Amino acid sequence: xDKSATILYIEDDSASRRLVQRVLGSQGYHVLVAGDGLExxxxxxxxxPQLILMDINLPSMDGREITTRLRSLPHFATxxxxxxxxxxSPGSRELxxxxxxxxxxxxxxxxxxxxxxxxxFLHGRVEPLTVDERNQHLQVHAQNLxxxxxxxxxxxxxxxxxxRELDRLKSDFIVLVSHELRTPxxxxxxxxxxxxxxxxQADEAVPASLVAADAQGLSQGVTRMRAVVNEIIRxxxxxxxxxxxxxxxxxxxxxVEDTYLxxxxxxxxxxxxxxxxxxxxxxxxxxxxxxxRTAIEQVLSNAIKYTPDGGSIxxxxxxxxxxxxxxxxxxxGIGIPPQDQRRIFEQFYVLGAIEHHSTSKSxxxxxxxxxxxxIAKGIIEAHNGRIWVESERRDPDRLPGSTFHIxxxxxxxxxxxxx
Ligand code: ADP
Numbered sequence: 001x002d003k004s005a006t007i008l009y010i011e012d013d014s015a016s017r018r019l020v021q022r023v024l025g026s027q028g029y030h031v032l033v034a035g036d037g038l039e040x041x042x043x044x045x046x047x048x049p050q051l052i053l054m055d056i057n058l059p060s061m062d063g064r065e066i067t068t069r070l071r072s073l074p075h076f077a078t079x080x081x082x083x084x085x086x087x088x089s090p091g092s093r094e095l096x097x098x099x100x101x102x103x104x105x106x107x108x109x110x111x112x113x114x115x116x117x118x119x120x121f122l123h124g125r126v127e128p129l130t131v132d133e134r135n136q137h138l139q140v141h142a143q144n145l146x147x148x149x150x151x152x153x154x155x156x157x158x159x160x161x162x163x164r165e166l167d168r169l170k171s172d173f174i175v176l177v178s179h180e181l182r183t184p185x186x187x188x189x190x191x192x193x194x195x196x197x198x199x200x201q202a203d204e205a206v207p208a209s210l211v212a213a214d215a216q217g218l219s220q221g222v223t224r225m226r227a228v229v230n231e232i233i234r235x236x237x238x239x240x241x242x243x244x245x246x247x248x249x250x251x252x253x254x255x256v257e258d259t260y261l262x263x264x265x266x267x268x269x270x271x272x273x274x275x276x277x278x279x280x281x282x283x284x285x286x287x288x289x290x291x292x293r294t295a296i297e298q299v300l301s302n303a304i305k306y307t308p309d310g311g312s313i314x315x316x317x318x319x320x321x322x323x324x325x326x327x328x329x330x331x332x333g334i335g336i337p338p339q340d341q342r343r344i345f346e347q348f349y350v351l352g353a354i355e356h357h358s359t360s361k362s363x364x365x366x367x368x369x370x371x372x373x374x375i376a377k378g379i380i381e382a383h384n385g386r387i388w389v390e391s392e393r394r395d396p397d398r399l400p401g402s403t404f405h406i407x408x409x410x411x412x413x414x415x416x417x418x419x
Contacts, residue, residue: 004030005049005050009031010063023111024118027115029118040066051081052081067083099141105117184220184221184222239378250288274315286411292379298373330404334395335394345377388404
């Protein structure tokens with residue numbers, strides 16, 4: 001065997017890969033490397049190396065499993081596969097040999113003797129294992145394989161379940177979106193028809209006020225449609241990580257006040273008392289005012305939607321350790337069950353049957369698309385902040401209420417999440 005032999009090294013640690021590649025490369029060997037088992041098996045089948053060096057502790061498939069798999073391929077029945085591992089625990093050598101390895105070398109390698117050891121294996125050296133030892137360790141190896149398989153099946157079942165749930169949420173979402181878009185579309189086509197009819201009566205003078213009313217109806221429909229489309233675009237940006245922040249000084253009291261003013265009419269209609277605490281003392285924070293306004297508006301409008309007429313909403317704020325601001329929005333509404341308190345921040349997640357969906361953004365339990373809190377979370381996290389909810393349970397009769405916290409760092413100087 002000459003030193004131009006091809007050697008494949010399957011190893012997830014890049015420093016070890018580089019070292020072995022250098023040491024054996026300098027001897028004239030052609031060294032191929034793979035970072036995991038699947039890549040290793042693929043390379044082996046493509047390149048037919050004369051020897052394989054196999055790390056044992058690898059993510060997903062371990063070195064023994066890869067060896068067993070390779071030995072099942074006729075070409076690799078006798079190719080030397082040498083375990084190269086930092087694990088020298090008792091029985092680990094025998095286990096590797098029982099799984100099909102030809103030899104067992106430990107890391108860190110001795111740069112001086114390593115090429116010679118490799119050459120020995122290339123020349124046919126096989127480390128011995130008695131029949132008893134082989135049988136005993138083969139059994140352990142088989143048990144380990146079954147256990148790993150069982151864990152993998154369990155993981156796949158959980159993943160499958162989650163995908164099915166996501167699929168259901170997405171189907172519901174499509175129903176909700178079509179519903180949300182159809183309502184303004186009906187409005188638009190109705191007013192467009194009216195306008196057309198009026199303009200057809202060319203010989204009669206059409207009062208400008210009637211045309212203006214139709215045009216207003218049209219534009220209301222367009223505004224509603226635009227809001228739905230914007231919501232979808234925003235959540236898509238957050239999901240793809242392309243939400244850009246225009247950082248600047250942000251005065252939270254002003255944002256809260258502004259948001260409240262835009263919702264005041266609804267609150268009055270629904271006899272909801274909104275009490276805003278003294279926020280003036282909150283420090284100016286660094287952030288994107290427009291995005292933060294969207295997030296706060298979302299939480300506040302949810303407080304309105306999920307609190308029955310005559311209820312109360314409180315907004316207070318405090319500084320935490322001079323590092324962050326905690327904005328707290330509490331309502332006396334229907335509450336959120338503990339098991340859903342994380343999931344409501346996921347996109348598409350809505351609580352309750354979608355059959356009861358209404359397109360109203362302000363009526364009690366008026367429906368949404370299940371995107372609002374996902375958008376709020378995306379915005380807050382892009383600011384290195386955190387959003388969460390506390391609530392005892394969901395109970396539309398006893399109204400336990402919900403308390404949302406929006407925690408935002410005062411400065412964005414550190415890009416690491418602070419909490
Ligand atoms: P939606 O558009 O359906 O309101 P969100 O993402 O804003 O979607 O909220 C997700 C779910 O969380 C809602 O379906 C609602 O059931 C629940 N939720 C949000 N805010 C509140 C609140 N203040 N009180 C009770 N339930 C709430």
